Amino acid sequence: MKTPDACASLADIRLGIDTLDAEIVALLGRRLDYVLAAARFKTDEASIPAPERVAAMMPDRRRWAEQAGLDPDFVAGLFDILIPWFIQRQIIHWRQQYGQPQPTDGGAA
Template identity: 55%
Template sequence: MKTPEQCSSLDDVRRGIDAMDEQIIRALGRRLAYVKAAAQFKPTEQSIAAPERVAAMLPQRQQWAREAGLDPMFAVPLFAQIIHWNIAQQVRHWRICHGLEQGAQDE
């Protein structure tokens, strides 16, 4: 994949964007695997949300965004959405592992 500076056509740029989007999606999938792995260490369904952890995570992501030259006003809501969706997935996974919910075939 060419760097943005090496692109010599719109097609080069689009290929680069597509490649980056694929990496982002794959990274989100790996992140979800970690989230599901955390379920084994949560004694109760109520312990999953961990609001103190979320409160600590968002400022750190804000700082990382600044360091990467991104607007934190974009990054923080994005990560809030990712975090909250992952919490819902962890709750579902926890319930399946504890026999409280029937899982999908991919569980």
């Protein structure tokens, strides 16, 4: 992949963007692996959301955004979308591994 300044065409630019987007998706998958592994250390389902952890991690994400030349509010907004989704995946995983399995028929019993 060429650097942005070395790109000689729109096709080069699009290839770079597509390559980076694939890396972002792969990194989200790796993050999910860690989130699911964390379930091993949760004593019960109620301990999964950990709002104190979420609050503690946001200043770092904002700082990292600034260091990368990004708008910290934009990055915080992304994490405001990502974090609840990852928490829900961990809850589902925890229930399957350690609690009650989730119904597969939409919840009807």
